[in-house]
Amino acid sequence: MATSAERPARRIRYREIADDLRVRIDGGEFGDRRILPSESALSTRYEASRVTVRKALDQLRGEGLVDARQGFGWFVAGAPFHQHLGRLGTLEAQLEADGRRSERRILEFGFVRPPSRVHEVLGVDRVLRVVRVNLADGEPFARVTVWVPEALGAEVSRAQVAARSFHELLPVELGGAVQTIEAHAASAADAALLEIPESSPVLVCERVTADAGGRAVLVAEYVFPGHRSAFTVDLPHPEASIGPSGLRLVGPGR
Known part of the structure; x- marks a missing residue:
């Protein structure tokens, strides 16, 4: 035994x-x-x-x-990428500041009629529409769609938007921006681009950027996998209202 x-x-x-x-x-x-x-x-x-x-x-x-x-x-597991809502900057600059290698791949580039929401914001009938995927350290990190008025994007090339941001390319002085963040379920197309399950949680951010005179000149939509990104807000004083930080409740029509 x-x-x-x-x-x-x-x-x-x-x-x-x-x-x-x-x-x-x-x-x-x-x-x-x-x-x-x-x-x-x-x-x-x-x-x-x-x-x-x-x-x-x-x-x-x-x-x-x-x-x-x-x-x-x-x-x-891994630390999510934290983006600061109180700063107006490019996604690439934030990634690089976080020590991550940034890359963008242009998927679509062309002049089109804007969707109703973009038409409402920009007030024009023709826009330059650019769709890209941003990568962080080689991994899909965001699907980004940008619309700018045709008059401002007429001289912009596909090669330029692959290498530089619209903040650098637009022939106007930029002012501030308003960013709205909502939780959504990933569409089949976004799930394929971001390599995540369809209907999984995503953060959808709409940023409307204005020129120095306050006129909207750029609309951008960012779609982030919900498990890879976090947004932070710096509140200046514990007794201060959250109103000045830019957070507010919005209805279905924004």
């Missing part, structure tokens, strides 16, 4: 799965804050029950390696 010293160590399946996932995460297989396969897919891969897979994932979450969000499932 085998003694306890001779018996093989008992296999603890969830720990084996956690160990394998840890190696895959450390090897960069999923990237920073990338979505892991679903519990169902992991269950099939490891030939284990979903309860066992979830226990392995919970162990890794306790180690700070993974996290989960409703609508996303499990993903590799």
